[in-house]
Amino acid sequence: MDGSMTILTTLDGQPVVYTEGIRSGAIIEEPSAVRSLSRSYDVLTASALSRDASARMIRQLMEAS
Secondary structure: OOOEEEEEEOOOOOEEEEEEOOOOEEEEOOHHHHHHHHHHHHHHHHHOOOHHHHHHHHHHHHHHO
8 A cells, every 4th residue: 555545335335445646546346455455454453553542652752852
């Protein structure tokens, strides 16, 4: 991934992924690619700090510099 990604569900219930980079965007509909990107998203969100913990870390880093 080199930009933002949004997981969407179509009216018929099928998931698709919209990716956007600096110069382009793409809608990905191929099921195996959607599953792979969805797993990547799940791993990233599972390992991310909470909003409060992120704010604390940023504040601490700013105070240390």
